[in-house]
Amino acid sequence: MASTPLKETDNRQPLLLGVDGGGTSxxxxxxxxxxNILGEGFAGSANPRTGLDSACNAIMQATRAAMSKASLxxxxxxxxxxxxxxxGVNQxxxxxxxLGWGLPFASIFLETDAYAACMGAFNGNDGAILILGTGSCGASLINGEMKTLGGWGFPxxxxxxxxSLGLAAIRYSLLAHEGMKPETPLSRAIMATFENNPENAVAWQDIALPRDYGAYGPLIVEYIGTNDPLAEQLIQESAEGAAMMIRVxxxxxxxxxALVGGLSKFVMPWLPEDVAGIATLPQGDAMQGALVMAKKHATDL
Structure with missing residues (x-):
């Protein structure tokens, strides 16, 4: 935990600020x-590894937007x-x-976004989270000690x-297109995005980012609802990957x-029986966890 000293304030009611700053928002x-929630605000990326000034300015922009809604x-x-x-504050x-940038708050409790997510998921108590979004990462917070798992990047x-779900779907669809796997409505829909031409898929992969692969997620989820065998196979494979991390x-x-991230609610029903009783939904989000951090720091000082 990193912190700055408490500043002198007036006799008015202290306020708490929780910030969840990631690479996107x-x-x-x-x-x-x-x-009691007084206001919320949003801004762009707040990862100091990709730009200290832009990250701290994003924190202040989001904070001032929240202050405006709170009439502060x-x-x-x-x-x-x-x-x-x-x-980006692991180091x-x-x-x-x-901490040296000059953020104008009474005090600062600084930790990683994964730490804040853990704090929010269990309201400051021990537990673990598994983030299933475009990427994935596990984290546990036990007796104040934070440990992470996976999250080394795609692929x-x-x-x-x-x-990973999108990659598996495209690989299968290419095989099915050439007769090496059974075609399904989903595999045909995926190949249609490449105009049924594998060469277009090759050109696409040369410039595709992880989020481009992840963009196939909604299509796969749509076909799960139609009992498409490929869609069910893919979501089950995702659930097995999640289960592997939950076990550790x-x-x-x-x-x-606690499973968090856009893919979580779709993966949860497919988890194997041995981890189904361990998986849960978070009690609060990373902003709530950051607020727990802020309150704990304020009362400790």
């Missing part, structure tokens, strides 16, 4: 000490106790840079993720693992 939520003034910044859950160098890692998180001491 930054979200901020302001509450009072009783947890610039002078109120000094009574805001901030919990920041940011991507002390990035933490020090963020070498990110098991059970949307990108459980072995590390997490009695429950």
């Amino acid at each position: 930054c979200r901020a939520r302001i509450t009072d000490l009783d947890g 003034e610039e002078s109120d910044l000094g009574r805001i106790y901030a919990g920041l859950g940011l991507a 002390q160098k990035e933490r020090d840079l963020v 070498i890692s990110d098991h059970g993720s949307g990108a 998180l459980h072995q590390r001491g997490a009695n429950q693992c």
